Every structure is written in structure tokens, then in C-alpha cells.
Amino acid sequence: MTELRDPSPYLRGGDLVATNGLWRRRRSDSRPFVDRLVGHGASGLVYGLEARTVQTPEDLVAACRTSGLPLLELAHPHTFSAIAEAVADRRAADGRSRLDHSLRRQEALLDAVARGTRARGVLDVLRRHDGLEAVALDAAGLILAACAGAGELAAAARPPRARHAAGDLPIPVTLADGRDASALCVETRDGLHGHLVCARPPAALDDDALEALDQARRFLAVELDRQEELHRERVRFASELIDLVEAGEARPVETAARLERFGLQLSAGVTLLAVALDPPAGDATTVARAIEAAGAGGRPALVATRGEEIVAVVPAEPMSTGAEAPDALRTAVERATGSAARVGIGSRADAAGALHRSLAEARHALRLASAERPVVRWDMLAGHRLLMDLQPPEIADAFERTLLAPLDEHDARRGTDLVRTVEVFLDAAGHWKPAADVLHVHVNTLRHRLDRVAALTGRDLARMGDRVDFYLALEVRRSRAGRR
Numbered sequence: 001m002t003e004l005r006d007p008s009p010y011l012r013g014g015d016l017v018a019t020n021g022l023w024r025r026r027r028s029d030s031r032p033f034v035d036r037l038v039g040h041g042a043s044g045l046v047y048g049l050e051a052r053t054v055q056t057p058e059d060l061v062a063a064c065r066t067s068g069l070p071l072l073e074l075a076h077p078h079t080f081s082a083i084a085e086a087v088a089d090r091r092a093a094d095g096r097s098r099l100d101h102s103l104r105r106q107e108a109l110l111d112a113v114a115r116g117t118r119a120r121g122v123l124d125v126l127r128r129h130d131g132l133e134a135v136a137l138d139a140a141g142l143i144l145a146a147c148a149g150a151g152e153l154a155a156a157a158r159p160p161r162a163r164h165a166a167g168d169l170p171i172p173v174t175l176a177d178g179r180d181a182s183a184l185c186v187e188t189r190d191g192l193h194g195h196l197v198c199a200r201p202p203a204a205l206d207d208d209a210l211e212a213l214d215q216a217r218r219f220l221a222v223e224l225d226r227q228e229e230l231h232r233e234r235v236r237f238a239s240e241l242i243d244l245v246e247a248g249e250a251r252p253v254e255t256a257a258r259l260e261r262f263g264l265q266l267s268a269g270v271t272l273l274a275v276a277l278d279p280p281a282g283d284a285t286t287v288a289r290a291i292e293a294a295g296a297g298g299r300p301a302l303v304a305t306r307g308e309e310i311v312a313v314v315p316a317e318p319m320s321t322g323a324e325a326p327d328a329l330r331t332a333v334e335r336a337t338g339s340a341a342r343v344g345i346g347s348r349a350d351a352a353g354a355l356h357r358s359l360a361e362a363r364h365a366l367r368l369a370s371a372e373r374p375v376v377r378w379d380m381l382a383g384h385r386l387l388m389d390l391q392p393p394e395i396a397d398a399f400e401r402t403l404l405a406p407l408d409e410h411d412a413r414r415g416t417d418l419v420r421t422v423e424v425f426l427d428a429a430g431h432w433k434p435a436a437d438v439l440h441v442h443v444n445t446l447r448h449r450l451d452r453v454a455a456l457t458g459r460d461l462a463r464m465g466d467r468v469d470f471y472l473a474l475e476v477r478r479s480r481a482g483r484r
Contacts, residue, residue, distance in 0.1 A: 001080050005029065006036055013041035016087075018080045020048045027059040034063040044070035046083065051076055105129045105212060109219050119145030119223045122216050130212040133199040136220050138227060139192040140290055140336040144220075150199075152177070157197045159183065170202045170213065184213055186220045194224045234262060238304035242311050245272075245355045248392055255352040259313070263300035269316030272346040272358040273329070274366040277339035280308045287312075290336035291329055309366070311359065316348040326375045342369035345377040400476040403469060406456040418456075421449045425461060426471050 003022040064071040112121030126132040127147040135146040146154040156175035170182035180201040186194040244250045256266045291301045302313040318325040333341045344366030346358030361378035369376045407418040428435035459466040
């Protein structure tokens, strides 16, 4: 309510201004008055008629029409206070309605969590109470849950590239199918960021929708925390299991029970994978989520890190046959980590004793994988390295020490280079002259050195069998150095 010629200092935008026109002393006063209202964002003007005023002045009507400002006429004897009371009552009713709806939504969210429907139940509440289609993404950008009927959104949802924090308003994202959508950050206690992706763009979200999404985000943060803790437990468990497999201590009953605890049936067949990232990136939980979601077809997987190598236990089918599943696994890992991935796949294992063999095959396959051939399966392999990798470590080490330790001791004591001499001679395929040239010695000097090797080890490098033994011993040494 105002009778000032210039009420603009008191306008906040969106105001409905009421007046009896006492500020109007001449016809020319109407246009400046209306311009000031429009310039400060007034939503409309109410002109109150008095007993002696039968209609709104024509000049005021013309000014409002020209400026596009809505003009209402309040007939005598109605008062502005009656309008104010009606507006206040309506706003109070709207507020109670919104509060009631918010409380009902909150109760439905609590009920969904209490019934164990977790993230899916939270998203279903959004769909049922507010008509919002949404999906939840975990910290790796993979689908954590989707509301009923959101199949297309789940297939197209992607996390935003722009960084934002929990508590920020929704930011725009473009789905894989080109549609515009919104994303809200869902932050865990450890600072990991998942996302709540809504099918509506930010401009289409009113205050009620924003409140609903914020309520859901808080519940999803709890579920994301639970998922992260579960993944960390799986990674710890997988590391223990791989330790047992490497040490040859994987007992049949205990190993089967360990795998079954996390949904893997040893009797139905499992396969071990070795994965390398270039550059090294992400962590075991990130890779585990990627392998479970895409590589293992949504079925369980156990993933552990061994230095820069990642080892996974997955169901044998369809991973051990065909190329589609391994390629899907590699793609999922690359998308989750942002690094190029190489994958080595071992053979099917349906008994505890076969796990060591599958792991050795996977690691050997990984060593042969390259950018041109990023996925290598065990049945693509053949060679002495695989045979050596299948031996228990203590046997391979003892074999290497038996042949090379006498030469190491002689080299250390006399300052000779017998191990290097044997290595160069074998790399030259037993040809004397090329080996001597590499060593920068005369052929006779080379012969004397190899005679000394024979005297120390009892092995004659003129015999093919002894050459093979030395070659394998050197390969064991190289392999062990590569694992350090």
C-alpha cells in the first residue's frame, strides 16, 4: 500500500502495489509512477475506488497498458486490508500444503529405507510423490539404482564433467541420447561423489522439485556410504584370497566358502583376470564397481590390487569364452578410471587347486597384451614362460639358484662376468662370433669363459638341454625382478 509519488525504494520485486491515487495530482503523473513500478519488478497495481471516484483514471489505465503492467480495480467499499488478509490466508494454506507434502515424502523415504528397498526405494518415492524420474550413480559413475520405468534414463545417464559439491543447486548435464537433464552431487563421509540424475533440466525444476531432490540426496548419501564400505570389505577379502592362491595355501573347503560368501560359486566355475592401467589410476573399489557393473554382467566379482596390477575373480561364463564380455570389461574399466586398460584372462577354475593355474595364465597373458591387442586370453598362449609361471615360486627359485648361484659367487669374488656371458651367448642362439662381438672379446676368450661355466655348474652350453636349463633359469630371474 503506498501513496508516494516514488515508492521504488521500498519495492523488492514481485510486489503487488495497492494505491488510492493520492500521489496523482495531474494526468502526467501516471506514466512516471507506472515506469517506476515496472523498473523495480512490481507484479501488478491495484487501484482502490472511493465513494467519490467511480472509475480508474484513463491516463493510469493507458500507462499500465503501454508498460504491460497488470492493473486491478478495487470497487468501493472493499478495502486493501481485506485483500491482504485473503492473500495471507492463501499463502498460509499453500505453506501448510507444501509442509504436509514434504512430511509425507519424508515419511515415505524413511519407510523405504526401513523396508530395505534402499536406493531403488528412495527413487521410487520421488517418482510416486513428485513425478520425478531419476537414477543414482555411484562414485565411479555407474548405475547404483533407478526408479521404476527409468530404463532409458539409466541407459543414457552420465555423471557431469563439471565439478560441484553437495549442497549445490542442480547443474545441467547432457545424456548419452542428447537429452538435457539435471545432476545433484551426493557426497559420502569419505568425500567421494556420486550423483542423483533427474530427467528434467534445471529450468524445469520448481521449488517443490528441488526440495524433493534434496531430501532424496540425503538418503542416497547414506546408501552410497553403505555401498562404499561393502566394496572396501570385498577388496580386503579379495586381497587375502589372492595371497592364499599365490602361496599355494588355498584349501578347497575354505576357499569355496569364502567365494560363496560373496556370491561366487567355485563349483560353477570362476576365472581370474589380471588388469593393468596406463597410466595407473583409480583404486580397487573403483575398478571393482566397473567390473561388476559391466565386465561381470552385473554378477559378483572380487577385485584386489597387487602393486600396479589389479587381480579379479569373476564367474567363468561368459568371460572365458568369446570376445564380447572381455571387451565390455575393458571398456567399463577405462570409462571408470580414465586410463587405458590391458586385460589378461586365465582359464576356468572349478577347484581350489586350479586357481593358482588360472592366476598364472592371466598374468602371463597380461604381459603379452598391448595397445594393439589389449585383451589376451589364456588359450591364445603357448610358451615356456607359462610353464614356469605354473610352478610353485619356491621350486622356480630353487631351480634358478642351482644354476646361477655358482656363477654369481664367482663373478662377485673374481670380478668376472659369467652370468652376462651366458645370457649374451643364449641371446645369440649359441653363435660364437656374434656373442663375442656383443661382449667385445675374442672368440677364444668366450670359449674359455663358457668352459669355466661348465666347470662351476657341471652344465655344458654345447648341449641343447643345458642351454634350455640356463635359459629358463635366466627367465625366472627376469620374471622375479619384474614383480618387484
